[in-house]
Amino acid sequence: MRPVLLGFFLLLGVMRSASPEPPPLKEAFARDFDMGVACASLASLSPEERALIVREFKVITPGSHFKPDHTQPAEGRFTFEQADALVDFAQSNGLAVVGHTLAWHNQTPAWFFADGPNPASRELLLKRLRDHIHAVVGRYRGRVKGWDVVNEGLSDKSDEYLRPNKWQQMVGDDYIAQAFAFAQEADPGAELYFNDYGTEYPHKRAKLIRLVKELQARGIRIDGVGIQCHLQLDRIPFEELEQSIAAFHALGVKVMITELDLDLVERLVWGADTTQHEEPTATNLGWKVAPPELLQRQAEQYAQLFRIFRRQHAAVDRVTIWHLHDGKSFLNNWPVKGRTNHPLLFDRHLQPKPAFDAVLAVASEPRS
Ligand code: XIL
Numbered sequence: 001m002r003p004v005l006l007g008f009f010l011l012l013g014v015m016r017s018a019s020p021e022p023p024p025l026k027e028a029f030a031r032d033f034d035m036g037v038a039c040a041s042l043a044s045l046s047p048e049e050r051a052l053i054v055r056e057f058k059v060i061t062p063g064s065h066f067k068p069d070h071t072q073p074a075e076g077r078f079t080f081e082q083a084d085a086l087v088d089f090a091q092s093n094g095l096a097v098v099g100h101t102l103a104w105h106n107q108t109p110a111w112f113f114a115d116g117p118n119p120a121s122r123e124l125l126l127k128r129l130r131d132h133i134h135a136v137v138g139r140y141r142g143r144v145k146g147w148d149v150v151n152e153g154l155s156d157k158s159d160e161y162l163r164p165n166k167w168q169q170m171v172g173d174d175y176i177a178q179a180f181a182f183a184q185e186a187d188p189g190a191e192l193y194f195n196d197y198g199t200e201y202p203h204k205r206a207k208l209i210r211l212v213k214e215l216q217a218r219g220i221r222i223d224g225v226g227i228q229c230h231l232q233l234d235r236i237p238f239e240e241l242e243q244s245i246a247a248f249h250a251l252g253v254k255v256m257i258t259e260l261d262l263d264l265v266e267r268l269v270w271g272a273d274t275t276q277h278e279e280p281t282a283t284n285l286g287w288k289v290a291p292p293e294l295l296q297r298q299a300e301q302y303a304q305l306f307r308i309f310r311r312q313h314a315a316v317d318r319v320t321i322w323h324l325h326d327g328k329s330f331l332n333n334w335p336v337k338g339r340t341n342h343p344l345l346f347d348r349h350l351q352p353k354p355a356f357d358a359v360l361a362v363a364s365e366p367r368s
Helices: 003-018 047-056 081-092 122-139 166-171 175-186 202-217 238-249 292-311 354-363
Strands: 034-039 059-062 096-103 146-151 191-196 224-227 230-232 254-263 316-321
Touching: 034 047, 059 081, 059 316, 081 096, 096 122, 096 175, 096 191, 122 166, 122 175, 146 175, 166 175, 175 191, 175 202, 191 202, 191 254, 202 238, 224 238, 238 254, 238 292, 254 292, 292 316, 292 354
Parallel strands: 034 059, 034 316, 059 096, 096 146, 146 191, 191 224, 224 254, 230 254, 254 316
Antiparallel strands: none
C-alpha cells in the first residue's frame, strides 16, 4: 500500500477510535423522562442482551413473568422463580422494575373465576383478587417501583365504558377500585398505574379521564396512567396522542408510554388486543430483511414521537420500548403467528437501526 494511503487509513482508524460512543438512551433523555424496556425471562437473555439492557435503559418491565398465569397458575400455588430472577438482576444492575400486571382479561387462569363447576361469587372473586395482589405485590414490597394494577380495562366499543371482562362481569365496575385499594394496602410505597392501549384516541381518552376522576373522587390512589402505544407505520395519530398526554397530565397523574413499538407489517386489527388473530396471507408475514425505505420512514416517525414526548416532558415520566430488539417483539407472533417484524430500535443482531439513531438525535434538538 502507498504510504499516503496507509497514512490516510491510519488516521481514519485513530479518528474512529477517538470519536466518542453515542450516549446511552437513558442518559440522552435523562432530563426528559426515564427510558425503559420490556424483557422476557432472565434465562432467555444472552449476556450481550443483558449488557445492552443495562447500558441503554433505566427501568425494566417483565413482559410476562408478573402476570397471573405465571405467578399463581393454580389457587394458592405461587411461582415466583422467574420474577425473582428478574428483580434480582434489576437490583444488582441499578434498574427499576415495573410490575405488569395484576388484573387483566388475558393470561389469567380460569380457576380465578370458578367455584367447582359453578362460577365464583362476587365475594369469592374479590377475596381471590385481594389474596393474589397481597401475595404478589407484598413479596416485592420496596423492590418494584410501580404496578400496572389493571391492564386494558376500557372498552373498545364507543357506547360502552369498561371492557366486559370476567372481572367486570362478575364483580362489577368496582373491581378496578378494589384492585387499586388492595395494591395500596400491600405496598403503600409502590406507584399504582392503570394501563391500556388506544388511549391516544379521543373515545378511549374520554373513558380513561372518567375512570381517573371516579377513582380520585372515591379517594382511591392512582399515581399514573400508561398509554401502551402499540403503533403502526403511517397510521400514528400524533396530534391525538399529544392531546391525550396533556389531558391525563391535567388530572394530576403521571403519564407513561408503556409498550412502545412501531409495526412495519400491515395488520387489520388496531390496538393490541392479543385475543384477536389474523390468518397468514401473501402480504402479512413481513420480510426477512426489512425494506430500507420502510426503516427510514419508521425512523422519521419514531423521531416525531420522541419530539412529542420531549415537548410533554413535564407530563411524561417514562417511555418504555416493548422489548429490546426486533427478534424479541411479540409482533413476530401477533396478530399473525410466525411473521418477521421489525418494530423496535435494535435489529436482530442487537445493532442500532435507523430508528435508534433518529431517536437519539432528537435528544440533542432544542425542546420545541
Ligand atoms: C405480550 C408479551 O409481549 C408476550 O410475550 C406475551 O406472550 C403476550 O403478551 N399488551 C400488553 C402486554 O399489555 O402484556 C402484551 O405483552 C402485549 C399487548
